[in-house]
Amino acid sequence: MKVSTSSRKTGFTLIELMVTVAIAAVLLVVAVPSFVNFQRNSELTSVANSFVAGVNAARGEAMKRGMNAMLVPATGTNWSSGWTVFVDQDRSGGLNTGDFTVMQQPALPAYFSATGQGTANETPAYILFDAAGYAKTKTAGFGALTMTIARNDLSGTELTNQTRRIVIAKSGRARACKPATDSTCTATAEE
Template identity: 60%
Template sequence: MKARQFPYRTGGFTLIELMVTIAIAAVLLVIGVPSFVAFQRSSELTSAANSFVAALGTARGEAMKRGRQAVVVPRVGSDWASGWTVFVDIDNDQQFNGADILVVQQGSLPSYFAATGQGTAQGSPSYIMFNPSGYTQTSGSVFQSATLKIERNDISGAEKTAQTRIVVIAKTGRARACQPASDTTCTTSASE
């Protein structure tokens, strides 16, 4: 008995299968792209805040290692968004000059970030200083906490609150980055 033969069919997709696949891909993109943008924004902001926390940790470590005051200052005036400089303050003037020991410098933040300080990080000159014991203090040797708020300046409303980070520097020298949208203790007036 002879085997039954079926008509030969070429491989490939039909037009309907192709249209369904494209429709599913379009729906996934519509759902996924906004989430990806929010994730990218959050990641950039977290990276900036963590860089500042690392600079503070470096300054604190240098102060304790060298037995001298170490300072973190904005690279330009009182504008923290211009970046920051960490140095050992040999002449105790809270300003980076030729007599001081440069430890590290951070370049400016992206133009869509704003950074504002509280405490000694707000004054003129703006600075965060660590004494040889690792505590933060003012130029008058008063122990004082400080904060630095980093936020996006290209968005507004609830989205802006979600895209804000605050670095809190306690009097003890401990620094932490937090997100005010999810942490009730994360405010510009926080001291720990």
């Protein structure tokens, strides 16, 4: 009986290893931008939903407490800096130390922009709900308005596809929509 001993070693050669690493690098180059795009689109939806939640919280607190409630940007007219929802207990029309803060949203990532129409674009910007839950202006008129949240790292058709708009009707009802697929989702929409 002859026993065969093999002196051949098993494993990968340097060339096989280099080919594997090259294939992995190509896959990463293709996959990473798609993942970043997916992540930012998901964040856009989350920010729009957070804004709708803030609007609904302000409206709900106004009706629950029988007082005006407001949603204001964290700094002046810049909605991208975040926002605060509060009950205007002293009826000053702005956030003061005596007011009840309901919730706060931190600043948005740098690749998002948020702009308002109507009272959300005044100086200072605001969204006001009266005790009946209606969207109002500080001069007691009804105030339908819109808020547009978009990715500022895109342009053209991609930008339109990655834009969300929150429409607040005079009745106080808020809805989020996508202008690329909803013809009623305009910056001047009132319902």
